[in-house]
Amino acid sequence: MVFVTKSASEHFSYPRTSTKVSKLFSGIPLVDLTKPDSKQLIVNACEEYGFFKIINHGVPMDFITRLESEAIKFFSLPLSEKEKSGPPNPLGYGNKHIGKNGDVGWVEYLLLTTNTESISQRFLSVFGNNAEEFCSALNDYVSAVKKMTCEILELMSEGLKIQPRNVFSKLLMDEQSDSCFRLNHYPPCPELQGLSSAGARNVIGFGEHTDPQIISVLRSNNTSGLQISLRDGSWISVPPDQNSFFINVGDSLQVLTNGRFESVRHRVLANGLKSRLSMIYFGGPPLSEKIAPLQSVMNGEEESMYKEFTWFEYKKSAYSSRLADNRLGHFERI
Ligand code: GA4
Numbered sequence: 001m002v003f004v005t006k007s008a009s010e011h012f013s014y015p016r017t018s019t020k021v022s023k024l025f026s027g028i029p030l031v032d033l034t035k036p037d038s039k040q041l042i043v044n045a046c047e048e049y050g051f052f053k054i055i056n057h058g059v060p061m062d063f064i065t066r067l068e069s070e071a072i073k074f075f076s077l078p079l080s081e082k083e084k085s086g087p088p089n090p091l092g093y094g095n096k097h098i099g100k101n102g103d104v105g106w107v108e109y110l111l112l113t114t115n116t117e118s119i120s121q122r123f124l125s126v127f128g129n130n131a132e133e134f135c136s137a138l139n140d141y142v143s144a145v146k147k148m149t150c151e152i153l154e155l156m157s158e159g160l161k162i163q164p165r166n167v168f169s170k171l172l173m174d175e176q177s178d179s180c181f182r183l184n185h186y187p188p189c190p191e192l193q194g195l196s197s198a199g200a201r202n203v204i205g206f207g208e209h210t211d212p213q214i215i216s217v218l219r220s221n222n223t224s225g226l227q228i229s230l231r232d233g234s235w236i237s238v239p240p241d242q243n244s245f246f247i248n249v250g251d252s253l254q255v256l257t258n259g260r261f262e263s264v265r266h267r268v269l270a271n272g273l274k275s276r277l278s279m280i281y282f283g284g285p286p287l288s289e290k291i292a293p294l295q296s297v298m299n300g301e302e303e304s305m306y307k308e309f310t311w312f313e314y315k316k317s318a319y320s321s322r323l324a325d326n327r328l329g330h331f332e333r334i
Pocket of ligand 1: 090098099100101103111180182209210211212213282318319320321322323
């Protein structure tokens, strides 16, 4: 899929990475949600990578394609129209600038609350008569993805042998849950066109970072670009798969498991030829929730590795950081 957007042609100095272009990695942990071994595979993947791929997820394909086509409609609008939904504060339309502290990337995006009733008129007016279609597609998609995510979190607690089963999922099910949703569009990057793989350079679409929330669930079209960092610091490219979901452990889950699971550092590199479109659901707890290691995860003598904080405090601190910062560093007990 290639769709044209004017914003892509503006001149801008993009961050690059000197890392060699890495090969597609075929060892991404794969979890089939319908198989009885899924709970153990989820725990193993969270311990080793903080990342895994889900198949047989139960999210209707129709929900995915409907939201994808709404997203294409939105990103195909003239820049001046899209900008009516921005700048992001932090929700809304953003172009190249990520967060408020100087991060940039070859990307445009829409950050939204998962509660379609609270999406502001400022944003919806861009859709004109189509606003209802967009909200309905978003609602259907988010409800189905949230259900699947809660199922994954419940399998995770079973795999960890901790009670109650909904110890993680209840944080997302809470009416006050501070979850959000992001559509990212990475237009083909003209600077990369016509370069052989030997001469290829990397242009950053979305710079390296970990997600602050509990868990993130990503679905993209069939364009490559996503990379994750392994525990030894090397980067591997994740082969795209439009029929599956990719799960990231977030910083909050790292704390809840006292570091047994580690949040995954990831980034997206721009592509010279194809547009990449991704949709990410970020499952977060209520703002007032205390985030601290669960007693049931810790062994008898084990001490908490983190100072106690609320999700509000962590989020506030995250928003004053740069994308690549180690945000949990401030909250570690020395
Ligand atoms: C990363 C995960 C989510 O996309 C996000 C991002 C947020 C933003 O784009 O506004 C942040 C980033 C993310 C972490 C550090 C801060 C905040 C940009 C940034 C530089 C929506 C989130 O919750 O944290």
